[in-house]
Amino acid sequence: MPKLIGLASTKGGVGKTTIAVNLAAVMARRGLRVSIIDADPAGHASAVAEMGALPFPVATLLLEEVEAKAVAAWSKAVRGATADYVVLDAPGALGPAFGAVLAIADIVLVPVGASMLDIRGAAETVGIVRRHRKANGRGRPDILVVPSRVDRRTGSGRDVVGTLAGLTEPVAPPISARAIVADSLSAGEPVPAESPSALEFGALADAVKTRLENI
Incomplete structure (x- = not known):
């Protein structure tokens, strides 16, 4: 059975799909x-995959x-x-798929920018993940900001890494804002x-692997 890595954020514009694509590439x-x-x-x-270069x-x-039947079928297909x-x-947006990802993931990555609104969004997402973890009683998913x-x-x-420590969850090595990241994604x-940037995504992959090994 594969290890399941969720990317979740209730705040848009934080690079969720960018991280998913580049983490998978590493x-x-x-x-x-x-x-x-x-x-x-x-x-x-x-949409990125349709360009055929991944x-x-x-x-x-x-x-x-x-409905439970639909959620169960979705979860079985993922696993x-x-x-x-x-x-x-x-x-x-919160909904069936958001909840299902949190329910089955081994670890959830919560992307967050450095602005006050981004950090508020991350705090909200972390709180939701914690509630799912408490409800399912299995001690998962792990959280990595x-x-x-x-x-x-x-x-x-x-100062973002120190600021995010206030969420009291592990913080990954940061991903820098670089034109090459946006340009590459636009090219598929x-x-x-x-x-x-690839080195930074590699450091993120190392952090994810380490946490998954300790679950």
């Missing part, structure tokens, strides 16, 4: 079998019904993926393997 380059399941009706990950598959698997890791791109689109030229960008590709 894993694929390391020889791991990885896939993305796009559970977001916005379909951003699927080194891993992306499947659209929406869940718009709250049945032929992969070592499945990255789940959750919808930004991911500083995203960080501009180190600003005071908030330089992950960032180039030897770029500084």
